[in-house]
Amino acid sequence: MSTIIDEQHKDVDPDQMDQDQDIEEYDLDKIKLLPGSSEDGTAASFQIVDEDHTLGNSLRYVIMKNPEVEFVGYSIPHPSENKLNIRIQTYGSITAVEALHLGLENLSQLCGVIETKFMEALN
């Protein structure tokens, strides 16, 4: 697991000039922490806007694959509001945010694998 994080750090740090600009391009309201998180951060709920079951269910699956995670579930509280709530509880060795971030990195990696395999099959 640690190797995955290390790789990701390498990606984040390159000497790109527009690094600061990039950060500003990210939507500050895309994801927020919902009330009801534990003091130590091992249990937390997040709300993501403009996402649905597409990301919710696949992210749930990937995070559930993490042995450090005790519980993860998602819900779309109301069908006419495009909000996605996701709850993560860990056994204590990592925080919910770390579990979420690792899940997103793993999901991204998985997509890379699917793309490579599909390209191979195409040729």
Add this chain to the structure above:
Amino acid sequence: MADNNIVGIEYNRVTNTTSTDFPGHSSNEDQSWDIEKIKNSLEVKISKLDERESNFDLVHIDTSIANALRRIMISEVPSVAAETIYVFNNTSVIQDEVLAHRIGLIPLKADPDLLTWVDTAQDEKSKYTDENTIVLTLDVTCTHNPNAPKGSTNPKELYRNSHVYAKDLKFEPQGKQVELFKGNPVTAADPNILIAKLRPGQEISLRAHCILGVGSDHAKFSPVATASYRLMPVIDIKQPISGEQAKRFQRCFPPGVVDIDSKGEAYVKDARRDTVSREVLRHEEFDGKVKLGRKRDHFIFNIESTGGMPPEEIFIKSIRLLKSKADYLRNCPIGQ
């Protein structure tokens, strides 16, 4: 353990439907995330690939991922469709708004990668540019055909332009589009879609602005006619079935699924062709002799493109979109 991956299909119920490949579920196998394991096990088999339709198997992948890709193909992969119609003259019997709607739904052969997104915040005058808009015009006037055969009642012989087709939409390259679309001008993917019918004296003259959009906004922007998957069927013959019974057994399945060998015994030739109709379960004589199921992690995708781009491109774009969703969210700061 092998059975664990098979969804049971019984007479009036399904069993073992949920995937359980998570850490803590079974003690004898490590189910935690392992990208190397996925790299080694994931299989892609393409069985059909042409301009409009593709059929392939994605094996050893979870439903959540397969479903995400299917959903993205339908509603999030961008494509080009007519969005704004400027009607100059329409004396046909079909109303402006209905005509505009029909034109919007016509699939266009236009490469979405050559266009940028329209900035909806801008006002009507400045938001359409040669970078984000394709202009199509439709100018048809119906007239009498002076050379029509005597006594004919066929409108196609009696009149000129009595039928307005999608192919009558003419691409008008704007600015740098002349160069950009030189090799592949924008046309209707299916030229013979009927838009309207006219009679002598009637005329349609309009201009369509076609822009990039996604299926979640309007179905006309969906690049696929259908994008679906089904699970690989499993037919498990528990006891030998032979003789006349084998022939009856064979008839319970679509042609080519079950065959009879030289000993007169039924065997599964090609389970992939099965529709899982469960017909075999209706017959008492096969009670306990056969078990039906589906492989939980074997997805048979079928993608039918509307013609804007080839089906494999749509699938690849769906993978990239899912990846970019994850990457983007990973970098978003978490607010309070």
